[in-house]
Amino acid sequence: MLEINVILISFFLCLIINYILLKKNFLIDKKFFPHKSFVSKNLVPISGGLIFTISALSFLQFENNFSYVIFLIFFVGILSDLNTLKSPYKRFFLQISAVLALVFLNKIFISSIRIPFFDHLLTFELFKYFFVVFCLLILINGSNFIDGVNTLLIGYFLSVILIILILVNNYNLNFETQNLKIIFSVLLTLFVFNFFEKFFCGDGGSYAISLIVGYYLILLSNLDLIISPYFIACLLWYPAYECLFSMIRKKIKKYQITSPDNRHLHQLLFIFFTKKMKFNSWVISSLTGILINTYNLIIFYIALVNVSQTKILVTIIILNVIFYNSIYFILKNKIR
Known part of the structure; x- marks a missing residue:
């Protein structure tokens, strides 16, 4: 019954907030984010994060001031969405501050990755903090990278x-x-609106959603020995690898690592489908997101069946990386 109430309230929040933002011409994607205007020429509210955060903080029962951390990370993202926080270095510093607050207040750490030497390092307090903060920052920024076509971030x-x-x-x-x-x-409610391109999630949405899910995945990884840490890695491989691959790609091309670009895998897929299909851009954008998420859902299910089999899970991750790279370079060559 509670879930139905959440869906109904989230639905009406989507209608009301999007109407107000469009009416006031506020928080509308226009020119600041080329990776969003790349797939849409419409004026679309960047309201996904606002709707999600209001809904989450209204219904979720958090401990140890986690609600304040979620609001803080959302606030960092919304400043970026408003183009008020222009400096990527200031944004990164504030991300670190929010993630450190989460780790410090909740004492959440990654206890093992089943590599003896690395697990020994995790016994040191400073390294424990560094590693969990590093992992959450990769997840947050990778999630922001995949928020480039409709349904991709939310569906993931x-x-x-x-x-x-x-x-x-x-x-x-x-x-x-x-x-x-x-x-x-x-998220299910937001997915419907995002499918029809009624809003973008924006930085605020990608930061808040990924941090909450990342928090619960860390709790889950420490819950039972039956769960291999590489099962968690399988669930997060795509945004994590998207972040790392993008940094390496920009470094090789001698681009500024912090600069946005339109050369992510989902964007190459979007260009490819745009040339092959005669649909509206928002339809192609939504279908691109659904296609990638369908693949990932299959991977997740295979990982679930092998939840405790570390060797199989590591193999799955390696094959995903190989498949990603292969598809990326094939698409890159086709759309030149």
């Missing part, structure tokens, strides 16, 4: 949460899932 985390809920149910794990069900309900 819908898939991740769905797999977590199935895992907890199948193995009867002692893991509280009420908050995850609420997040799933909010």
Whole structure:
């Protein structure tokens, strides 16, 4: 019953907030974000993060001031969406501050990655902080990178949460899932609006959504020895690798690493489909996101079946990276 109420309230928030923003011509994507205008020439509210954060903070029951951390990371993102926080270095510093606050207040750490030497390093307090902050920053920024076509970001985390809920149910794990069900309900509502390009998530949305999901994945990874840490890595491989690959690609091309560009995998797919299909751009954008997420959902299911098999899970990650690179360079050559 609670989930139905969440869906209804999120639905009306989408209608009301988008109407107000369009009416006031506020928080509208126009010229600041070439990766969004790349797939759409329409004036679209960057309201996904605002709607998600209001819904999340209204329904979710957090401990240890986690709500304040979520608001802080959203606030950093919304300043970026408003083009008020222009400096990527200031933005990165504020991201670090928010993530450090989360780790410090909640004492969440990654306890093991099943490599003895690395696990020994994780026994040192400073390294524990560094590693978990590094992982969450990669997730946050990688999630922001994949928020370039409709449904991709929201659909990705819908898939991740769905797999977590199935895992907890199948193995009867002692893991509280009420908050995850609420997040799933909010994202499901947002997915519908995002499919029809009624809003973009923006930096505020990608930061808040990924940080919350990342937090629960760390809790899950430390819950039971049956869960290999590489199962968690499988669930997050795409935004993480997108972030790392983009940094390497820009470094090789001698571009500024912090500068936005239109050469991500989902954007190359969008260009390819645009040349092959005679649909509106928003339809192609949404279908691009759904295609990538369908692939990832299949990967997630295979990982779920092998949740404790570290060698198989590592192999899955390696094959994903090889497949990503292959598709990327094939598309790159085709759309020159």
